[in-house]
Structures are given as C-alpha cells and as structure tokens.
Amino acid sequence: MSDIIRRDPRAEWIARNRLHPLHASLQPVLNSWLGPNGLLRKNPHAVGFIGPNGIKRIDRSGAQQLGAGKRASQAIVEQLPLHVVTEPAFYICVVPDLPGGRLSSHDRDLFGLARQLAGSSGAVLAVVFGEHKETSFELAGVDRLLQLTDVQYQGYAPQQQVAALAALEQQVQPRHWLLPDSRSGGGELGRRLAAKLGERPATRVWQVADNQCIGRAGAGREDLLRPLARVILAAVECAEPVSDTRHEVLPLQLAVSLLSAPARIQDLGAVAVDPAAIAMAEAEFILSGGNGVQDWDLFHRAAVALGATEGASRVAVDDGFMPRDRQVGASGIWVTARVYLAVGISGAIQHLQGIGACDKVLAINLDPSCDMVKRADLAVIGDGAAILQALIERIAAHREGAVRDAA
DSSP states (O other), rough: OOOOOOOOOOHHHHHHHSSSSSTTGSSSSSSEOOOOSOOOEOOSSSSEEEOOOSSSEEEOOOOHHHHHHHHHHHHHHHSEEOOOOSSSSSSEEEOOOOOSSSSSHHHHHHHHHHHHHHTTTOOEEEEEEEEOOOOHHHHTTTTTEEEEEEEEGSOHHHHHHHHHHHHHHHOOOOOOEEEEEEETTTHHHHHHHHHHHHOOOOOEEEEEOOOTTEEETTTTTTTEEOOOOOOEOOOTTSSSOOOOEEOOOOOOOSSSSSOOOOOOOSOOOOOOOOOGSOOOOGGGEEEEEEETTOHHHHHHHHHHHTTTTEEEEEHHHTTSOOOOOGSSSTTTOOOOSEEEEESSSOHHHHHHHHHOSEEEEEEEEEETTHHHHHHOOEESSSHHHHHHHHHHHHHHHHHHHHHHHOO
C-alpha cells in the first residue's frame, strides 16, 4: 500500500469550524501536556484501543496514527444525522450538470438552495441523465434520485430530456424546478423546460428569501427582485452546500414509459479543440507553472500530454517564461477550472484569489508548508520535473495499452 498521507479537506474544515456539530469529535486528544508546576502530565486514557475481549490494547506499530485520517473521514459520515422524509409533502426537483459525471461546486450550491426550499417536510429529487461517477449524493442533500440511463438521453439530447422532465412534472408535480444557470447545459435545458411548462423562469438567481428571488441583471451590475418562480436557474454560490446532514437517496422511477420520438437534433459528439486556443476563463483543466519550474520545455510537453490549458503565476510571467494573457490570479485572470494543477507555485494571496472558484486544486511543490499546498485538495511533495516526466511516461504507456486492446 502507498505510504502517502491523504488529506481530507472536509474534515479539516470541520475541525476549524467551532460551530459545526461534529467539531468536538475531530479535536485531537492530548496524550501529554505541561502542568502549572512545569511537570509533564500524561493522559493514560488517550493511548490504545478496546480489543474484542473488552481489554485495552496499545498498538505501538504506528498503524493507528497512519489510519487516523481515513477513520476521521468515515466517522464524519457515520455521525452526521440522517434526514428521513417518509412521505414528502412536496418535491423540489433539481437537474444538476454533473460535468465529468461528478457534482460540481455549482451543483452542490444548487442542492443547498433546494434544501432551504424543501424544509423539513419536502424532499429534494435529483434527476440525472446517463451514467455518472458520483458517490456522495447522500452528503449533497438528495432524498430521492431519478436516473435515466436510456441511450436517447445520452450526450446532447435536450428534446428527449425535456420530454422526460415534462413527464416527471405530471407524476410528482414539484413545487419548484432548480437548474444551474451555466454553459454546461443547465441554462439551456432550464429555459427549454420553462417554455414547455409555460412558466416564466427566474434566471441568474443568487439569493432566495421571503418568497422572493434576486437575480443578476444589467450585465451583472444590477439586481432584479421578483416573486419566487417555479423554474429557477441559479447562479454560483446561490446557497451554502449541505454539510451537516446525511440523506437517504432513495431511487425513484418514472410512472410512464416514454416513446422514443425522432430527434430533430443530432449529437455529432465533442469537437476536438486545441487546449492552447481555449481562453483561460473557460478552460476546464489548467496546468499552471510558477517560479519552481526549471524546465519549461518539459512543462509544455506535459501540458500537451495531459491535454491541459497552460497557465502561470505572476513571477513566471514577469520573468518572460509565459505570455501575459496566461497569468492566473487577481492581477491576471480569474479561472473556474474543474481541475487546476499548480507546479512550483508557492501560492500568493492574489493567485489564490484567482483560483477560488476551481473545483479541484492539485499542487506539486517541494515546500510542504507553502500556502498552495495548504489550499490544495491533493498535494504531492517532490521535484516537479521528475513528477511531470513520470506523468508523461504513464500517459504514453496508458495510450499504448489502449491501442493494443483496441487492436
């Protein structure tokens, strides 16, 4: 097994948040401390564990300490109260984007808003088209899950998806429909659904309170206040994600079978795009280099192998290694990538502000105490050049294996 220590950002956040109900369970137990007289005091109850025979055992191999992070993460899930809605008084239907088959931060904000609207008597129903890779619906606030895996819903199929949502409208008659107002599909699908239902949607909503919703207008310079609509297209950070409850995620089925009608829109698949031609603000995968990068030719080869858009810190741009339009940060470009891989970047406050909206941040750095490593969801401590070279070799081997399997 790997001896790399894995971090749990959520457990660390709960340990810092004194108002969270699980804060006390994640506080370290002191084994020893200095007393008021300068004598070292030891806590005999803090060491060891209770064995199967009820006898206290002390494990001196270090296995308890290495597995502490994993056990803490499991303890969080087990200790969170389970929210059960046996007979929902009404439904709040949410259609997440699920980019890459997983919930994005925008989707989690949307479920947080749905939980506010559902209260204690309503149920949040998530509608998922196609296969997905998400395993934490229970922690996102989902009470019921409807997954439509038929071929007709795969890819870009707004006509078939709207027909399925219209059938669900007749079946459960939800109080509200919530979709992300995004370019990943939720914005278009929500407007099509509103036209199908004859509803006027509330778009770019960033706050809901007192049966009213506030949305952005005037190119984001003004707020538009209107009564709470049935179809809500919510913006990023419309609500706090669910963090203090677990949910059942019971499966739900459509009561009627939909006949496959001839589609007027044909999905020809994704168009291959050169990552170097993608604007930084729209890139989904960014490989960013900083002052710690010594071999920039290797950095460019790694970006090509990974299919990532190149970015850089201000230091790298000032030194002339990258153009100015590739600078990431508050003094450069604010990015919203799904994956942001930082190589040799210490993490100045301006840079961390520019990547605040990224879903997953990975860091490769020699300094384990730098701010970028603290911000990262996954950090690798080591030489950046060696790690990038290893990535290139692994990717090449993986592609050769895929070609052999296909042949």
